[in-house]
Amino acid sequence: MRLSTKARYGTRAILDLAMHYGEGPILIRDIAQRQGISKKYLEQIIAALKGAGLVKSFRGAHGGYALARDPASIKMSEVVQALEGPLTLVECLEDPSICSRAPYCVAMEVWARVNRAMLDALDSLTLQDLVDRQIRKGLGYGI
Amino acid sequence: MRLSTKARYGTRAILDLAMHYGEGPILIRDIAQRQGISKKYLEQIIAALKGAGLVKSFRGAHGGYALARDPASIKMSEVVQALEGPLTLVECLEDPSICSRAPYCVAMEVWARVNRAMLDALDSLTLQDLVDRQIRKGLGYGI
DNA sequence: TTTAAAGTCTACTAAATTAGTAGACTACCA
DNA sequence: TGGTAGTCTACTAATTTAGTAGACTTTAAA
Numbered sequence: 001m002r003l004s005t006k007a008r009y010g011t012r013a014i015l016d017l018a019m020h021y022g023e024g025p026i027l028i029r030d031i032a033q034r035q036g037i038s039k040k041y042l043e044q045i046i047a048a049l050k051g052a053g054l055v056k057s058f059r060g061a062h063g064g065y066a067l068a069r070d071p072a073s074i075k076m077s078e079v080v081q082a083l084e085g086p087l088t089l090v091e092c093l094e095d096p097s098i099c100s101r102a103p104y105c106v107a108m109e110v111w112a113r114v115n116r117a118m119l120d121a122l123d124s125l126t127l128q129d130l131v132d133r134q135i136r137k138g139l140g141y142g143i
Numbered sequence: 144m145r146l147s148t149k150a151r152y153g154t155r156a157i158l159d160l161a162m163h164y165g166e167g168p169i170l171i172r173d174i175a176q177r178q179g180i181s182k183k184y185l186e187q188i189i190a191a192l193k194g195a196g197l198v199k200s201f202r203g204a205h206g207g208y209a210l211a212r213d214p215a216s217i218k219m220s221e222v223v224q225a226l227e228g229p230l231t232l233v234e235c236l237e238d239p240s241i242c243s244r245a246p247y248c249v250a251m252e253v254w255a256r257v258n259r260a261m262l263d264a265l266d267s268l269t270l271q272d273l274v275d276r277q278i279r280k281g282l283g284y285g286i
Numbered sequence: 287t288t289t290a291a292a293g294t295c296t297a298c299t300a301a302a303t304t305a306g307t308a309g310a311c312t313a314c315c316a
Numbered sequence: 317t318g319g320t321a322g323t324c325t326a327c328t329a330a331t332t333t334a335g336t337a338g339a340c341t342t343t344a345a346a
Contacts, residue, residue, distance in 0.1 A: 003232045011250045041335055060343025061291045076253055089146045106277045107154045110219055114264045121260040125253060134249045148305065184306055203314025204320045
C-alpha cells in the first residue's frame with residue numbers, strides 16, 4: 001500500500017506554492033526544477049489540484065499558478081484526496097450495497113477504523129502547518 | 144489507495160480460522176466456499192499468512208489450516224502486514240538515504256503521521272476482538 | 287498587431303502490479 | 317497404497333502507474 005508518485009509530487013508541489021503564497025503566479029517550470037519533477041508530468045498533477053479548487057492558474061505571458069485560498073484554510077486531507085482520489089481503503093465503505101456480505105462483515109469495521117484514523121491525521125494538518133514546519137526545519141534545495 | 148483483494152480476502156480467511164479456533168484443521172476448500180473466494184487464489188493468500196507464522200498447516204488426509212496462536216495474541220497489524228507487505232506509505236520512511244531531499248522534506252512528516260495513525264488503529268485490534276464483534280453482529284453465510 | 291511565454295488538452299506507451307488460473311508435485315493418514 | 321490435502325512454480329489478462337509527446341489556446345507586452 002504505497003502512495004503514488006502523483007500524491008507525493010503533488011504534495012510537494014502545493015507546499016512549494018504555499019511557501020510562495022502572496023508572490024503572484026509561480027511558474028510550473030520553477031516548481032518542477034526546485035522539486036526535481038518532470039515539468040510535463042507536473043502539469044497533469046497540478047491540473048488535479050486545480051480541478052479540486054485548491055490552486056488557480058493564470059494563462060498567457062507572466063502566467064503561472066497560485067494557491068486558490070489561504071494556506072491555513074487548506075487541509076491536507078483535501079490535498080491528498082485531490083491527488084489520490086477518494087481516501088477509502090475499500091469500496092464497500094462508500095457503497096455497502098456492492099457486497100452482499102456487508103451486513104455481517106466484521107472486516108469492513110476494521111477498514112472503517114483505519115480509514116477514520118488516516119482521515120483524522122490528515123484533517124488535523126493544514127498547508128500552513130507544513131509551511132511552518134518547513135521554515136523550522138530549514139529550506140533545502142532553494143525552496 | 145485501495146486495499147488489495149489479497150488483504151481483504153486474507154483478513155476474512157484468517158477471521159474464519161479464528162471463528163473455528165480449537166476445532167482442529169480447517170479445510171481451505173471450506174473457507175473458500177464460506178467466504179466466496181477461489182480456492183486456488185486462497186491457497187496463495189494463506190501461504191502468506193503461514194509464511195508470517197500466523198497460521199499453521201497440516202498436510203495429507205485430514206489436513207487443513209489452523210491459527211498458529213491464540214486469536215487474542217494476534218494483532219490486526221500483523222495480519223495486514225503479512226498480506227500487504229510493509230505498511231509504509233512511502234519508501235523513504237524505511238530508508239531516508241534513498242532520497243537526497245529527506246533531511247529537509249516536510250511531506251515525509253505528513254506520511255509518517257498518517258502511517259503511525261494507521262498502525263495504531265491496527266495494533267489496537269486483535270483477531271479475538273473481531274471474533275467477538277462477529278458473534279455480536281451475527282453469523283451470516285454460515286460462517 | 288504580432289510574438290513569445292505560459293497554461294491546456296488529448297493521445298500514446300512502457301513497465302509494474304494485481305488478480306487470478308493451471309497443473310504437476312509432495313506429504314500424510316487410514 | 318490410494319486418495320486427500322497442502323505446496324510450488326509458471327503463466328496470463330487486465331489494470332494502473334508513471335510518465336512522454338505534441339498540437340493548441342490564451343494573454344501580456346513590444
